[in-house]
Amino acid sequence: MPFGACALARRAAIGLAAIASIAAGPAFATPYLVVDADSDQVLFQNEATAVWYPASLTKLMTLYVALDAVRAGRLTLDTPLVVSPRAARMPPSKMGFRPGTQVTLDNALKMLMVQSPNDVAVMIAEGISGSVEAFADSMNEAAQRLGMHESHFVNPNGLHNPDHVSSARDMAILARALLREFPEHADLFDIGAIQLGNRILHNHNGLLGRYPGADGMKTGFTCPAGWNLVASANHDGRRLITVVLGAPSARLRNQEAADLFDRGFATGGGSGTLESLPPPSSSQAPNMRADVCLHRSAAVMAAAEEEAAGSVPTAPTGRGGVLLASAPAPAHTLLPSQRPHFDPVKVFVGPVQGWKGPVLAARPSAGSLPADAKAYSGENPGTVEDKPSTGAASAPEALKSAVVTPPLTARRVKAMRAKALAPKGRAKSSLHAAAAHKVDKSAKAGEAGPSKRGTAVTQANK
Numbered sequence: 001m002p003f004g005a006c007a008l009a010r011r012a013a014i015g016l017a018a019i020a021s022i023a024a025g026p027a028f029a030t031p032y033l034v035v036d037a038d039s040d041q042v043l044f045q046n047e048a049t050a051v052w053y054p055a056s057l058t059k060l061m062t063l064y065v066a067l068d069a070v071r072a073g074r075l076t077l078d079t080p081l082v083v084s085p086r087a088a089r090m091p092p093s094k095m096g097f098r099p100g101t102q103v104t105l106d107n108a109l110k111m112l113m114v115q116s117p118n119d120v121a122v123m124i125a126e127g128i129s130g131s132v133e134a135f136a137d138s139m140n141e142a143a144q145r146l147g148m149h150e151s152h153f154v155n156p157n158g159l160h161n162p163d164h165v166s167s168a169r170d171m172a173i174l175a176r177a178l179l180r181e182f183p184e185h186a187d188l189f190d191i192g193a194i195q196l197g198n199r200i201l202h203n204h205n206g207l208l209g210r211y212p213g214a215d216g217m218k219t220g221f222t223c224p225a226g227w228n229l230v231a232s233a234n235h236d237g238r239r240l241i242t243v244v245l246g247a248p249s250a251r252l253r254n255q256e257a258a259d260l261f262d263r264g265f266a267t268g269g270g271s272g273t274l275e276s277l278p279p280p281s282s283s284q285a286p287n288m289r290a291d292v293c294l295h296r297s298a299a300v301m302a303a304a305e306e307e308a309a310g311s312v313p314t315a316p317t318g319r320g321g322v323l324l325a326s327a328p329a330p331a332h333t334l335l336p337s338q339r340p341h342f343d344p345v346k347v348f349v350g351p352v353q354g355w356k357g358p359v360l361a362a363r364p365s366a367g368s369l370p371a372d373a374k375a376y377s378g379e380n381p382g383t384v385e386d387k388p389s390t391g392a393a394s395a396p397e398a399l400k401s402a403v404v405t406p407p408l409t410a411r412r413v414k415a416m417r418a419k420a421l422a423p424k425g426r427a428k429s430s431l432h433a434a435a436a437h438k439v440d441k442s443a444k445a446g447e448a449g450p451s452k453r454g455t456a457v458t459q460a461n462k
Contacts, residue, residue, distance in 0.1 A: 030226065030246030030288075031168040032256070034264040037176055037232065037239040041270025042277065044263070045168070049280045051150050052245045054166040055220030056093075056116045057228050058158030060174050061139050061151075062124060063109060067182045068142065069128050070105070075360060077106035080351040081127035082361035083119065090118035090157065095196075097123075097349065102359065107347040109185075113218065114194045114203045121157035127360035132156060143170070146177050150280060160222045165285050168243040169277050171230050175217055175241045176274075179232065189216025189232065192342025200344050206254035207231050209340030211261060211333060217241075219250075223293035224285075227253040233261050240264045246288050258333050 031052055033045040042048070069075055080102040088099045095117040097103070103111075103123065111120050125135035132155055139153040150167035158164065179186060192209055193202045207214035213233040220228040226246035233240055242260045247253035351359070 031243070032245065032260060033168040033172055033243045034260050035172050035176070035241050035274055036264075036270060037179060037241050039270070040176075040273040040275075042272055042274060043240070043267045043270045044260075045277065047280075048168040048172075048243075049150060049277050050167060050245075051165045051280055051283055051285045052167055052228075053160060053164065053222060053225035053285050054151075054158055054171065054245075055160075055222040055225040055228050056158045057166065057171055057218055057220040057230055058153060058156065058164070059112050059116060059121055059220075060171070060178065060218050060230060061142065061153060062121050062135075062156040063112065063188070064174060064178055064182075065135065065138050065142055066105065066109060066124055066128060067178075067185060071182075075105060075128065076357070077104065077109075078352050078355065079105050079127075079357065080355065080359045081105060081108060081123050082359060083123050084126055084362040086132070086362065087119045087122035087126065090122055091159070093117055094119040101349055102351055103349050104352060107349070109188055110191060110194055110345060110347050111196075111201075113188045114191050115201045116204060116219070118157040118159060122155075125156040126362035130363035143174075146173055147275060148173050158220055158222070158225075160224050162285075167280065168245050169274055171243045171245075172241050173274055175230050175232065175243075178217075179239070179241075186216070189218070190214075191345050192340065193344040195344035195346045196348065202339070202342070204250075205229070205231065206250065206335065207233070207257060209342065210254075210335045211258050214261075219253075221250070223289040224287045226288040226292045229253050229257050231257045231261070233265075235265050238265070246286075246292075248292055255335055258335055262331065262333050 031045075031047040031050050033048040034043040035041065036043065070077060081104070083097045083099055083101040083103070085099045088097065093116050095111060095115065097119060103120070105124070105127070108120050108124050111117055112124070122132060125132050129135035129138055135156055136153050139156070140151075143151045143153065148166070148170035150165065151170045152163060152165055154161050154164045190208060191203060193200055195201075204219040205214075205216070206219075207229075208216075211233060213235045214231060215234060216232040217230045226248065227244075227250050228246070229242075229244045231242045231244075233242070240261060242257050242264065244253050244257050244260070247256060
């Protein structure tokens, strides 16, 4: 049966008796998977190819496309990106930076993996590809290249869209690709906390510092998706990747992942590879809203991510009883309730001191960088404050950045001038009449050629 508040309360109330009753008969179980990252052997899985909403697990693909762009020489980790009005309008979780703020790609990726900010994801997408839509095309091209058959992306942050889907198998393929293709960036996944000014922000991954050998990777949550997790752990050189989708709470998600790791490390061989798993039985992702959020606010639920490592069940809670009934029980790792201590990694806004290179921002026309361009640079930089809108302390003075807006093309100026001169209502009509009267008066005075006029231009919101 579906997981709901009643099922959780009953399970918590009767403890081990609930485990026995679950194992005695089948129950609805949402997708999970454990794979050996080196041998590609799937140790066990349930509905691993079922179409599912990935939520913020999406940001693993955002990271992959960004690192691939760095590898291709289109930008560097020190390249500053500019927060656009569109990025600033993203709902929480977010950093709250104001439009015009600059953040280097390196700092943006650290924020993305630790705090999962939706505004930073859009900033990365617009900086690399010019627009969210063009970046989504790159995400889908990468997914196809990697063999992610159930995935389709429409945005870089995982905010809910019925067409934005993936699967446990696809997320494991993506995690494996990140670890194999970019081993030099593996430290992005196990940052326990970051410090921005006076703020210390903790990683949402409740396994870091609590499960032995856990070293990544990403959490995600929306009401339709439930509580999702892609995790990695290393025991004596053996690395496993575990994916849990649609858990009814963050705490149960974390504990289930720990249970899966325990059984995975106690298991030798597997039953096939990720690529050999059968196709899904349906192309429609289920909506977990009724089971996960009920009448609670999604924003309140999402805020619980940071406190996800509070009290945990006192016994294993493998969904559906599949693992508990079928595999020999290894020593059980119960995640501690206290938050582990991490030395925060410092991040900042603004370019690195002395940066003279290009700055990337949303561009007037959708699409990627020109084929012959390595980066996109604005003109006429000016300074801005780098305090985020949330009131966090600003970066050091030396790191304050310059607002760089894309240069205006003649075509764009002409279009904006025509729009400004178009009659709209009484006010526009009077202005248009005044302009016509001025031109007529100039003609009578014998002036030759068109009159010169200044045009005020603002950056378009993309």
